[in-house]
Amino acid sequence: xxxxxxxxxxxxxxxxxxxxxxxxxxxxxxxxxxxxxxxxxxxxxxxxxxxxxxxxxxxxxxxxxxxxxxxxxxxxxxxxxxxxxxxxxxxxxxxxxxxxxxxxxxxxxxxxxxx
Amino acid sequence: xxxxxxxxxxxxxxxxxxxxxxxxxxxxxxxxxxxxxxxxxxxxxxxxxxxxxxxxxxxxxxxxxxxxxxxxxxxxxxxxxxxxxxxxxxxxxxxxxxxxxxxxxxxxxxxxxxxxx
Numbered sequence: 660x661x662x663x664x665x666x667x668x669x670x671x672x673x674x675x676x677x678x679x680x681x682x683x684x685x686x687x688x689x690x691x692x693x694x695x696x697x698x699x700x701x702x703x704x705x706x707x708x709x710x711x712x713x714x715x716x717x718x719x720x721x722x723x724x725x726x727x728x729x730x731x732x733x734x735x736x737x738x739x740x741x742x743x744x745x746x747x748x749x750x751x752x753x754x755x756x757x758x759x760x761x762x763x764x765x766x767x768x769x770x771x772x773x774x
Numbered sequence: 775x776x777x778x779x780x781x782x783x784x785x786x787x788x789x790x791x792x793x794x795x796x797x798x799x800x801x802x803x804x805x806x807x808x809x810x811x812x813x814x815x816x817x818x819x820x821x822x823x824x825x826x827x828x829x830x831x832x833x834x835x836x837x838x839x840x841x842x843x844x845x846x847x848x849x850x851x852x853x854x855x856x857x858x859x860x861x862x863x864x865x866x867x868x869x870x871x872x873x874x875x876x877x878x879x880x881x882x883x884x885x886x887x888x889x890x891x
Contacts, residue, residue: 692878701865701883717878749819751879762809763879765819 665766680735682750689755691733695746740773778882795851797866808849813863856889
């Protein structure tokens, strides 16, 4: 089954304690992306990757890091989490190419609470 | 300026009626794609329908159709015969720069739809 898998689904942690949210896709997609969703703001892009070892900042990259060492994995790293990073996070992937009609496949989301 | 504008924070509709969720967009690209996603209370993002900027026909997928008016830069989602399970948040999104390989989606802030019996 084609899917994007995020872990963990829920996490409560404390300020300053490094954490990683993993994301893996089994569709051989080149493009992967992280979004955060906050009430009234919709989804905002944090980072994206066009392929292995190619990453770039989205609209709200501050406080986050990513890596793309393998095509299937795109972890999101919070080196020193702060309460304003409490949010619902989504990983998504899609193919690339000349067609713009490829929908992004989303993971089920990770709800992070930073105390 | 916002690239995707959804002006309705919330909408109410009765079961079996049709409902239109508004979406306007802003781009200078000639080639772009417009998407609608549904987010139920369980939180996952479900792809509903796609419209390409060069598509001459309005997209349809079952009970979902997209009323695409290119000159007005609007891409409204029409849900026919609403069902209780349609209650959810709905997001309009746009992908610009097709052909360059660029694939980022820009989302609107969403419209919460509540379907009553």
